[in-house]
Amino acid sequence: MAGGNAIRGSRIGAGPMGENERGETAPRQWVSFFCANGHETRPAFAMEAAVPDNWDCQRCGFPAGRESTAPPAAPRNEPYKTHLAYVKERRSDADGDAILEEALARLRARRGE
Known part of the structure; x- marks a missing residue:
């Protein structure tokens, strides 16, 4: 096709880029x-x-x-903790048992037992 677009397939700024076009680095x-x-x-x-x-x-x-003899320490990678693990960190087993008994007492009272 002789009458096609001459710049087809080019992009703006295409071509060799040298220091004479960009300036000194x-x-x-x-x-x-x-x-x-x-x-x-x-x-x-x-x-x-x-x-x-x-x-x-x-x-x-x-x-x-910057020093090859004393590079910074690798970061500690903490394992993933579940919600239950965080709760167990905050409360002892005795606290958990007390909360469970209180919740069960409220549930039994609501049911009329």
Whole structure:
């Protein structure tokens, strides 16, 4: 089809992008961060940017620090607790028995027993 649209299949801004179109990139520095699993992450920061003390590891997601000999500790992973587990933390067995007896007494009174 000779009379078709010449820009069909292109997108705005398509084509080679170089420094002459975008401008010069900021000078960068690569900083090493080490996690508890021994992984090294090297993100790039602008030279004038403040470098944080901690960074998330790209491989495992653990926190990573700047020192390879003393990386931050891995976060503790608490197991899932049910509602009953939380109730048992707040109340003793004696408290639970007393509440149960009180509820049963109200139920029996309502039934007329």
